[in-house]
Amino acid sequence: MDLDPDLAALRPLGGFFVLRTAGAVRETTTGRPPTLAQTYACAEPDARGNALTVRVRTVGxxxxxxxxxxxxxxxxQALAARLWSTALGCAAVYGRLPDLDPGLLRWDPDAVAPDDLWLTxxxxxxGDAATxxxxxxxxxxxxxxxxxxxxxxxxxxxxxxxxGSALAAAARELDRWARGSGRTDVAERARALTTELFDQPLLGATGTRTGTSFRRRSCCLYYRVPGGGVCGDCCFARPPCSSPRAASG
Structure with a gap:
């Protein structure tokens, strides 16, 4: 299936998979959102106006x-989940991938999915695993x-x-949707692509996969959020309570 200009085939998969395209780019209260290339390039610790700094402060x-x-x-983890969901969703549904160059993706740090990302x-x-x-x-x-x-x-x-956790979650949700929609072809492509991606050295050591389930070898620190606990794929069975730096990586 060829990519359509609106990537409309992603809409039934849910908000995390949807990627807005050029026609949906809009001005925000602070002007047009920056590209992710601009966001990544500004790495100074005191970059207060940078989109990534704004998002971290907002999340906190x-x-x-x-x-x-x-x-x-x-x-x-939220941004990684968005990127993996849109990329894996396109590759599994269309068999093709839109160019996700950071210079083509605009990101609004104040918005949530699917209004946070626009592909210009x-x-x-x-749509292969290497790409x-x-x-x-x-x-x-x-x-x-x-x-x-x-x-x-x-x-x-x-x-x-x-x-790794974000990729596994995207693959699991895509598999659930594909099987419920009678799209076994999509489920098979998603499973094969995910397996190849976890063969990448950067991802292979992040956890253990069994079917669509995943158990990571690190902790995202959500247990340190007031009222938080451990996630379903956490390396811990219960929140650790020893060192303040426990599970930092």
Whole structure:
């Protein structure tokens, strides 16, 4: 199936999979949202006007946590989930991937899915695992991780664990939708692509997969949020209560 200009086939999959395209780009209260390339490039710790800094601060306020690295981890996992969902969804449904170059994706740090991301131009690419890895792992998650480590000191192992967890969750939701919709072809493509992606060195050590389930080897620190606990794929069975730096990566 060819990519359509609105990527309309993603809409039935749910908000995390939907990717707005050029016609949906709008002005916000602070003007047109920056590209993710601009967001990643500004890595100074005191970059207060940077979109990533704004998102981490907003997440911290919403979750009522005073620990910047906790807010940074949760913000990272949410963006990683959006990127994996749209990329894997396109590859499994269309058999093609739109070019997700960070210079083509605009990101509103104050919005939630699907209004947070807009693709300014739909350029078709192959929908194979190698292209997905180049687009998401190397195009986004590597520079995103570097920016968060520079600004908030989040451990690399934690961030790659977030990336693995986000990919597994996207694959699980896509499999659920495909089977419920009678699209076994989509389920099979998603499963094969996910398996190949977890063969990537950056993802292979992040956790253990059994079917569509995933158990990560690190913790995203959600247990440190007031009222939080451990996630379904956490390495811990219950929230740790020892060192304040426990499970940092």
């Amino acid at each position: 306020q919403r979750l009522r946590t005073r620990e910047p690295r906790v807010a940074a981890s949760i913000a990272h 131009e739909v350029r078709p690419l192959p 997905l890895a180049d687009a998401v792992l190397r195009g986004h998650l590597e520079p995103l991780g570097e920016a968060l480590r520079a600004r908030h000191g989040v451990a690399a192992g934690l961030l790659w664990g977030n990336a």
